Amino acid sequence: MWQISMYGSSKLGVGNMNSIVSSITTIDYNSYSGKFVRGNKFFELSNHLGNVLVTVSDKKIGHTSDGTTIDYYNADVITANDYYPFGQQMPSRKYTQPIVLTDMGLTDRRSQMMLL
Numbered sequence: 334m335w336q337i338s339m340y341g342s343s344k345l346g347v348g349n350m351n352s353i354v355s356s357i358t359t360i361d362y363n364s365y366s367g368k369f370v371r372g373n374k375f376f377e378l379s380n381h382l383g384n385v386l387v388t389v390s391d392k393k394i395g396h397t398s399d400g401t402t403i404d405y406y407n408a409d410v411i412t413a414n415d416y417y418p419f420g421q422q423m424p425s426r427k428y429t430q431p432i433v434l435t436d437m438g439l440t441d442r443r444s445q446m447m448l449l
Contacts, residue, residue: 343383374391394409
């Protein structure tokens with residue numbers, strides 16, 4: 334897995350790519366069509382000091398009240414942090430998405446986020 338940093342006027346986040354970089358000789362852009370997977374991009378929401386307050390995924394979680402139609406979407410929050418004035422992180426005010434057991438094995442979002 335390798336990561337691509339996304340920038341606007343500052344760093345916006347990272348995109349994770351599941352391919353072996355050493356095996357790529359030339360880039361075939363046609364092979365990327367139809368292979369978009371939600372949850373591989375992480376966006377960092379920061380304050381004016383540059384502290385990352387929240388990291389969200391591009392995956393959207395639908396909320397439904399009747400079981401048939403989606404009323405609205407919730408963000409997939411990966412990490413959340415609070416800071417004191419002047420930028421020191423509050424030790425007991427942080428959240429990291431827990432480990433999820435899937436049919437493909439154990440997935441830990443925190444290990445993906447360590448490279449940010």
